[in-house]
Amino acid sequence: MTSATNTGSRARGSASLKHRLAERGVDTKLLLLVPAIVFALLLFVYPFAYGIGLTFQPLAGTQDQWGGGIFANYVAFFRDDFIFDSVWLTLRLALPAALFNVLVSIPIAFKLRSKFRGKRMLQTLLVLPITLGTVLTAQGLLIFAGRQGWLNRFLLENGIIDQPLQLVNNYLGVMLSLIISGFPFAYLLISSYLSGIDPSLEAAAKTLGANWKQRFRRITLPLLAPGLATTFILTFVLAFSVFPSARLVGDASGETRVLALMAYRAFSEQLDYSMASTIAMMMGVVELIVIAFVFLGRSFLYKGSTGGKG
């Protein structure tokens, strides 16, 4: 650790090599990185590689049913409508939910940027659902928006509707739960990206006579876009891997039979670890494809400084 102080006494050859390496940034400091890398290799890379290997060891039953030798799991994944449809069911939930959360967060983050009374209170309330957790949100939705719940009761008694709305145990219920758990997260990220944009840029545009539409379109939006892309990706990851709410407020055998649910069933109910890994890996692949598209779109956008620090 103290090598920097006593290199002078070492032989010249090794010192110069050391210096040359240090110039490229390789020095004892890097040792600090070792625990993290060892950790990542042991708990992330190794299981991941193991999981990939596992997908090529299908159970005999899978092989008999779908054929394809060591690729039987993949054959089953793409041929079995019951499994493959979950890809679409998952995307149908995750994409609109992530998009909605990001798009709605933008104007709200914008309006809450200026100072007014009770702003901190409002912000705290918006972030509050983070404490709820998916399971409690599900329970609350079942009680509040169910057939007997307050929401339907209020709408019925005021004559706004004459049939109770079917808000839970279907697609809509999962969507609501995704919005309630995803929106605070999206709002938090977007407002912090927004606060990273130097207000003097907008002020400059203002002095040049740009109205708010022009300022938004030409200055704020381009600066915010990379942040929006990141937020979209992170909210999408959250929504994509949803599964307790798909089971609890959704219709787990129909409209909301998401991939995570299928993977979990294969894992713990059918004890088919290789099929479970296959579905899990395919989930990762589908998600990485979506993320790749977002990054591709992002690469066309402005990537310079936002004026703010960091």
Add this chain to the structure above:
Amino acid sequence: MSNSQLTSTPTPQAAPPTEVVNIVKNRNRGKLAPGEKSLVASPGTWFVWFGIAAFFIFLFGIVLSVLVDSLGKPWFNTWLPESFTLGWYQESWARFDLTHIIGVTLLVAFSVIVISVIIGVPASYVLARSNFPGKKLVMLLFLLPILIPPITFGIPLATVMYNFGLGRTVLAVILVNLVPSVPFVIITMTPFIEQINPSIENAARMCGASMYRVFTKILAPLLIPGILAASILVLVRTVGMFDLTFLVSGPSSDTLVVAIYRAMTSAGGGESRQLISSMGVIYTAMMLLILIIALRFINPTQLVAQVKDSRED
């Protein structure tokens, strides 16, 4: 009558001028000095407030109905239950052994925080300060666990753990939760470290301080706010983490979320609804406490980018 007509007639005549004034005011809005407040009743503002209101109706509806449900005796077709009781809390506490479950939850959360800070902070220091060959690869290694759905690495990881005989133990739950937490600490801490002026460390090093002393005497005190922020976020994440914990935990190592889920989906139509609601309330109270403590230390909007406060101040 005539009097009233006389008084009423001026108003329609007076109306146009005020409208004109309003229009002029609105026109001026766009050209006001940068410090001007922008809360104007434009359609955009209405949309925003409507959205927030709808969100809050759902939020409070959810929280309140769970709370009322957990306190109520039989509650079916009425606005409120017939009478209130605390019995559900006692019953769920005894039935699900919540002392044990909450103990496990806290044990897991604190172990995850301590380990991920010890592993993560030095790594984020290196990533913030030095440039070395392969840095991008290392960054990718730490980003992937956050970007990939938890189930994707959770299932192989759980399989490995069951193979090693670690399945359903508290250790397995801690290890699984570390996988997203360590990268999370690294990614939240890197900007914090970038803000610290390197010349402070260089000065210490000039005076002969070793790496270890630089860390303990210089960096650690400066990093305390960042470490607190990151640990609180890890705490919230770990207590709320369902997917990963669920895959490896068993009856004796369930955290509170998983225990609630198991109670909701247990065979035979699940447990009685009020029992689950009371557990849900306990869970939310716990999280709320954490969040309130957290908000004393960190501003929620300052986590990603360093904030330059707007000019209104």
